[in-house]
Structure formats: C-alpha cells, structure tokens
Amino acid sequence: MCEQGALIGFRVVGGKRYLRCQLCEATLMARENWLSPEEERAVYDLHNNDPGDSGYRAFLEKLALPMIERTPSGAVGLDFGCGPGPALAEILRESAMDVSLYDPFFCPEPSVLQRQYDFVTCTEVVEHLHSPAKVFAQLDGLLKPGGWLGIMTCFQTCDERFDNWHYRRDPTHIVFYRETTLRLVAERMGWVMSVPCKDVAIFYKPL
Numbered sequence: 646m647c648e649q650g651a652l653i654g655f656r657v658v659g660g661k662r663y664l665r666c667q668l669c670e671a672t673l674m675a676r677e678n679w680l681s682p683e684e685e686r687a688v689y690d691l692h693n694n695d696p697g698d699s700g701y702r703a704f705l706e707k708l709a710l711p712m713i714e715r716t717p718s719g720a721v722g723l724d725f726g727c728g729p730g731p732a733l734a735e736i737l738r739e740s741a742m743d744v745s746l747y748d749p750f751f752c753p754e755p756s757v758l759q760r761q762y763d764f765v766t767c768t769e770v771v772e773h774l775h776s777p778a779k780v781f782a783q784l785d786g787l788l789k790p791g792g793w794l795g796i797m798t799c800f801q802t803c804d805e806r807f808d809n810w811h812y813r814r815d816p817t818h819i820v821f822y823r824e825t826t827l828r829l830v831a832e833r834m835g836w837v838m839s840v841p842c843k844d845v846a847i848f849y850k851p852l
C-alpha cells in the first residue's frame with residue numbers, strides 16, 4: 646500500500662496467506678492467492694446492488710450524505726468502481742450532483758479518467774485493488790484542487806477477529822486498511838482526512 650514498509654507474515658487462513666506492512670499496517674493477501682480476473686468477475690456478478698433496496702441505500706448514504714454536505718449542488722463527480730448498479734450515483738443525482746461512472750468490469754470507459762472532478766466516490770472498491778498505491782495516486786489526479794474524495798471500506802481493527810471476519814471471507818478482498826493506514830495515505834498525498842462515521846473516510850485535496 647505505502648510501497649515503503651516491510652511486509653511480514655501475518656496469518657494463514659483457509660490456505661490463504663496474509664501479510665502485514667510494518668509501516669502503514671495494511672494487511673494484504675499474498676499474490677498467489679488472488680483470484681483470476683474471470684473468477685473475480687464471477688463473484689461480482691453475484692452481488693446485489695439494487696438502488697431500490699432500502700438497506701443498501703442506507704448503507705450507501707453513510708458515504709453519500711457526508712459528500713453531499715461538503716460539495717455544492719451541481720458539483721461534478723465520478724463514482725470510481727461503481728459496480729453493476731449505479732445506486733450511489735442515483736442518490737447523488739437526487740441532490741443535483743452530476744455523476745460520471747467508471748468501473749473496470751461494468752463500465753470501462755477510459756475517457757472519464759481523463760478529466761478532473763469536484764468529488765470522487767469509491768465505495769467497496771479499495772479492498773479489491775491489486776496496486777493500491779498506484780490507484781490512490783490516480784484518484785489524486787482525478788480530483789481538482791479543493792475537491793473531495795470519499796472512500797468506504799470496512800476498516801480493519803481487531804487482529805484476533807481477522808480469521809472469521811466477514812470482510813476477509815470475500816475472496817476478492819485483498820487489501821485491508823486500518824484507519825491509521827488511510828491517515829498515512831492522506832499525509833503522503835497532502836490530503837486532509839476525516840472519518841464522519843464507521844468505515845467511511847473523506848479526504849479533502851487542498852487548493
């Protein structure tokens with residue numbers, strides 16, 4: 646994640662090896678245990694991301710509401726890693742946000758990555774990244790100065806509960822961040838981070 650800390654063996658769970666970065670405290674699944682892109686896609690196809698589902702909507706509002714609070718109406722944004730259903734974009738559009746979509750599997754439109762945005766949202770995405778440091782740098786490039794980045798991912802907290810943690814059990818989840826990991830990212834990128842609620846981090850890119 647930080648590309649600087651030493652990785653040490655952390656756990657082996659169900660034949661999968663996990664490593665821990667001693668500097669940023671990210672936990673990573675060893676590369677040999679990653680799914681192939683085809684297997685990964687098959688898991689995503691099982692996800693139910695229906696914007697009409699009220700539980701799912703409440704889940705997305707954990708990120709959407711703090712973003713709406715911070716950005717002016719009419720702000721132009723990108724939902725990076727939108728998945729199969731543009732549920733988050735629909736919530737933001739109800740607040741007059743202009744939202745473009747990008748997803749490497751479901752919406753692979755590279756031209757949207759050539760612009761800069763007032764805000765970028767990234768829900769349930771960063772835990773899947775093969776090259777997290779590279780993608781965080783890309784996210785920085787997608788943000789205008791004065792822009793906001795919203796990330797939602799289950800923060801990793803208790804090591805004793807890691808083996809049975811539901812988030813770990815998803816075989817497409819290969820990077821787990823502690824709050825301290827994300828604070829280190831913010832510091833490196835020159836962003837200001839806040840945590841408005843559990844598992845949500847909002848970053849401000851200063852002017």
Ligand SMILES: [Zn+2]
Nearest residue numbers: 647650666669
């Ligand atoms: Zn690290």
